Amino acid sequence: MNPRELLEALSIAERLKDTTRHCYTSKGRHESVAEHSWNMTLMAFFIKNEFPEVDINKVIQMCIIHDLGECFTGDIPTFLKTKEHEVSEETLLNNWIKSLPTTTREEMLSLYKEMKERKTLEAKIFKAIDSLEALIQHNFSDISTWSENEFDLNLTYANDRVNFSQYLTLLREEIRKDTIQKISNKK
Template sequence: MSPQEYLGIIHCIAGLKERTRHAWMKSGRQESVAEHSWRLALMAYFLRDRFPDADLLRVLLMALLHDMGEVFTGDIPTFEKTDADRAHEHAQRDVWIASLPAPFAAEVRALFDEMDAGATAEAQLVKALDRMEAVITHNEGGPATWLPLEYELQHTYGTADAAFSPVLRDLRAAVNDEVDAVIAALPRTHHDC
């Protein structure tokens, strides 16, 4: 790969830092796709002892690359994203993958095929943690940043994705405890009746 090809890839990936997500951080600014992916990778790393048979390098690469299509389409919240949006994002992502030089095009294509199929422990782990990271970020941002439908979504988003693993089910239950605590800390409106 030439230095120019390398820099072209790096400049394209920088789009992950520039694309904001639906979630707001506790600092009061919107989270970037890159920040979400970075924390997702670290969440997976710190669970490596609980998933000793998982290929950590593949897990980390999946976590870092999983939202690469959003460089081209932006982030669309899960409750708004349509099948047409997903197809467009995947098509844009696939054009980017095909433009990568060898051996990266084949390696990245294989990672996305694995994630899209969702059949391996690595792909399932990344998907479950991807959903949990979003819920955790929403908890940190607080209910002032939530839409009304997110009160329920905070309890349900990704629960089914975590069901394959006792470790992830326990972690998701702990995240739900945080959701409950965040909601319970909201000021209550008192009405005189």
């Protein structure tokens, strides 16, 4: 990727710094999509020794690029996202990826395909991290920022995304314990 192409790609990706999510930070401001991706990447780095057979660099790459489509559509919470939203986001993202240099384009398309199919251990770990990070962030935020449906979601969401791994299942249970404690403190 030549320097001009890099700057042009970064000018698109930079939008995620200002694209807010429905989650809040522990200090009470909306979290950005870029912050979510960064925290996912940090999680992947921290858990790498739990998965010595995994290409953790590939997981990290998935974490970095997974929400680039939101440069074009903004963040739509998972509980509001429709098939039409998904198609629109994928179309806009693919149009942008087609403008990238061949090597980068092919690598990104390959990663997105793997992420979508969720057959490899790397893709399964990435998807679990994506879901768990949102739950962790909700637990970090003030409970007054939670929408009504998030009380149930924080207790049940992502159970199906961790069942392939004992470690991630244990992590999910610890997150659930934190959620129960947070909810009980509210009462």
